[in-house]
Amino acid sequence: MKLKRIREQILEPIPDHAWESGAVFNPGTIREGDAIHMLYRAVEGDNYSTLGYAKLDRNCQVIERRPEPVIKRTEKAETRGCEDARIVKFVDGNYYIFYTAYNSEQVRVSVASTTDFKTYQKHGVVIPDIQNKDAMIFPEPVKGKVILMHRVEPNIQFAYFNSLDEMLAGDRKYWQNYMKNIEKYTVMRPEFEWEISKIGGGAPPIKTDHGWLMIYHGVDKKLVYRAGAALLDLDDPSRVIARLPTPILEPERKYELQGDVPNVVFPQGTVVFGDELLVFYGGADKVIGAASANINELLEALKKAKK
Numbered sequence: 439m440k441l442k443r444i445r446e447q448i449l450e451p452i453p454d455h456a457w458e459s460g461a462v463f464n465p466g467t468i469r470e471g472d473a474i475h476m477l478y479r480a481v482e483g484d485n486y487s488t489l490g491y492a493k494l495d496r497n498c499q500v501i502e503r504r505p506e507p508v509i510k511r512t513e514k515a516e517t518r519g520c521e522d523a524r525i526v527k528f529v530d531g532n533y534y535i536f537y538t539a540y541n542s543e544q545v546r547v548s549v550a551s552t553t554d555f556k557t558y559q560k561h562g563v564v565i566p567d568i569q570n571k572d573a574m575i576f577p578e579p580v581k582g583k584v585i586l587m588h589r590v591e592p593n594i595q596f597a598y599f600n601s602l603d604e605m606l607a608g609d610r611k612y613w614q615n616y617m618k619n620i621e622k623y624t625v626m627r628p629e630f631e632w633e634i635s636k637i638g639g640g641a642p643p644i645k646t647d648h649g650w651l652m653i654y655h656g657v658d659k660k661l662v663y664r665a666g667a668a669l670l671d672l673d674d675p676s677r678v679i680a681r682l683p684t685p686i687l688e689p690e691r692k693y694e695l696q697g698d699v700p701n702v703v704f705p706q707g708t709v710v711f712g713d714e715l716l717v718f719y720g721g722a723d724k725v726i727g728a729a730s731a732n733i734n735e736l737l738e739a740l741k742k743a744k745k
Contacts, residue, residue: 439739441665441687441717441729444498448718449478449726457482457507458490461698463720465492466523467641467707468533472496474709475555476718477523477535478726480507481698487511487519489537491555496711498728508558515539515546515563524574524706526642528602538571539563547573547588549606564608565597568617572638575605577645580675587625587643590617592636594626594654596676625676626668632658632685633666640665640705641717645672648737649679653705653717656685663702664688665719669740680740687719687729697722 453459458480465478474494479487488507495501509520516539523537532551535558539548547565552558565573565588572589579585584599597616599605616623628634633656643650650670657663664685671677689701700722707718715733720726 439667439682439684439686439731439736441731443691444716444728444730446691446727447693447721447725448494448498448728449476449492449500451480451724455505457488460485461724462490463723463726464522464704465707465718465720465726466525466535466537467494467709467716467718468525468527469709469711473501474498474716475525475533476707476726477508477525479519479521479523479720485518487521487540489520489523489535498716508555509535509537509550509560513539513548513560513562515541515544515548517541520548522571522706524639524642526575526577528575529578530602534575536573536575545569545571547571561606562608564606565613566608566610568613572640574639574642575602576643576650576675581673585675587639589636589638590620592628593624594637594639595620595623596625597623625670626654626678626681628656629681630656630666630683632656632662632664632688634658635661637666641708643670643675644708644710644715644733646733646737648741650675651733651737651740653686653708655704661701662689663704665703665705665717667736667740669737669744680744682740682743686731686736687717689722691721691727693725693727694721697724699723703727 460481489509493502519540665687704720
């Protein structure tokens with residue numbers, strides 16, 4: 439099962455905008471009606487990042503692009519970068535943005551929220567004292583628990599909270615105890631050759647009748663980044679029902695093979711229109727691409743790969 443690219447790159451740097459003149463990549467996306475909200479990583483200078491905003495139509499054409507970043511480097515944890523946003527619309531109606539805060543020494547998971555993609559509230563670092571990224575929550579509680587997916591290399595882990603406020607609190611004691619038992623919370627490990635070095639979450643999980651569809655990334659020994667798909671149990675997402683043994687997207691086009699970091703497709707956003715699944719990804723840490731699949735065909739392929 440392979441995704442089909444929509445066309446060549448759909449978003450590129452703008453040389454006249456200093457803040458996004460170096461690169462634009464790793465986009466988080468979410469659908470609202472017929473529009474797609476996108477928050478993308480924008481790079482300037484010596485790898486300083488902020489988050490930019492674009493709105494796309496269902497054909498992945500850009501219909502709005504803000505001239506200034508919407509989430510800037512304002513906190514101590516993010517003096518070098520606000521990177522790699524994932525967007526989740528939670529059941530409370532708010533959009534939560536999980537992004538990587540980088541300050542040259544540390545990589546931390548931070549959260550912001552918005553109701554309209556015009557004004558944003560920062561909630562700060564939610565996983566303190568731990569090198570961590572590729573984080574997002576499930577869009578609704580499962581069995582009464584808010585589930586936070588994250589990645590302490592080289593595996594994918596889940597953390598469980600009684601409420602969103604508890605997760606946002608970033609309690610050090612909670613995470614100290616968590617790290618002592620991290621194997622207990624590890625959900626996926628590298629399994630196939632194309633992901634043998636490390637894996638990490640891609641886009642937030644999508645709820646389907648067959649389970650939670652998860653698009654993730656894997657890295658091989660040659661540091662080639664590819665996209666994969668897995669299916670998690672609806673009632674117990676820590677149980678992996680199925681996992682495709684081969685990637686659904688890998689570097690093939692020039693803009694995926696050549697860039698600031700070569701040989702990279704990094705899936706980070708998805709939207710669904712009817713039966714069409716759109717996957718948005720960073721290409722070689724330079725530009726943004728999009729690919730699609732029939733979501734039912736992807737689910738069928740996963741059902742055939744059931745463990």
